[in-house]
Amino acid sequence: MFRHKQKQIFYNFKWLGYLALTAGVILVTIGMLIQLIPIGEAQFHITINGVEQPYTIENVTKMRLLFLGIMGGLGGLFLITALIIIGRSRHRAKLIGMLKQSGEKVMAEVIDYAPSQVRINNQPARYLVCTYQNMTGENLIFKSGLLRWNPISFLSDKKVIVYYDSRNSNRYFVDVDESMGKVVNL
Structure with a gap:
């Protein structure tokens, strides 16, 4: 099996x-x-x-x-x-x-799949840019880590899970893997 x-x-x-x-x-x-x-x-x-x-x-x-x-x-x-x-x-x-343990978990909306300055195999590596409006009305912008491929078609409603420190919004993690669910190589 x-x-x-x-x-x-x-x-x-x-x-x-x-x-x-x-x-x-x-x-x-x-x-x-x-x-x-x-x-x-x-x-x-x-x-x-x-x-x-x-x-x-x-x-x-x-x-x-x-x-x-x-x-x-x-x-x-x-x-x-x-x-x-x-x-x-x-x-x-x-x-x-x-x-993941003590940060605030939110669903952020993906607004872009942008190229980075890092080049892998002569192609720019890319990352997701997403936004979330917190309770005070402030728009927070988050960037994912460098991605191997475009995950947007696997995301429901173009949203990703973001964990961030409510005391310091510069400390965050865009959890693209968890947002996509199970995606396997066959």
């Missing part, structure tokens, strides 16, 4: 964080392993500006430190990038959970 999985509409970039984390760990590990490999006179052949450098402990140490600096520096950049991507993803998931 086939089990169908709910189709995810939002782009998820967390995998890039794990890819950067893996690359960073590999580069730092290589830089550290070079420090342990014995280098004898037969393996030491370095030329700088056409001048063969002699085999000395000082030159070997400089070469090891240079290699560690390059590999460790690149690895460190990848690790910092990974921590930022994964950290933001976890923070966003925690915020969404908090908003």
Whole structure:
């Protein structure tokens, strides 16, 4: 029996964080392993500006430190990038959970399916723009996360569920997946 999985509409970039984390760990590990490999006179052949450098402990140490600096520096950049991507993803998931638990749930009307500045496969990623008028008569504008495809035909009455913090309307989550119901790949 086939089990169908709910189709995810939002782009998820967390995998890039794990890819950067893996690359960073590999580069730092290589830089550290070079420090342990014995280098004898037969393996030491370095030329700088056409001048063969002699085999000395000082030159070997400089070469090891240079290699560690390059590999460790690149690895460190990848690790910092990974921590930022994964950290933001976890923070966003925690915020969404908090908003779903204690935020105000409203049905907002979709007014646009707009292109963003992010390009994926040479096409602009898109998001929904929706509006809701609160009890005080103030119109609130909400934007969804980046979407893989246009969900408007799957929404009833062109409305989406929005969870927002009534004390700070800049903290919100447009729940397009829940608004669409079950959409599966066959």
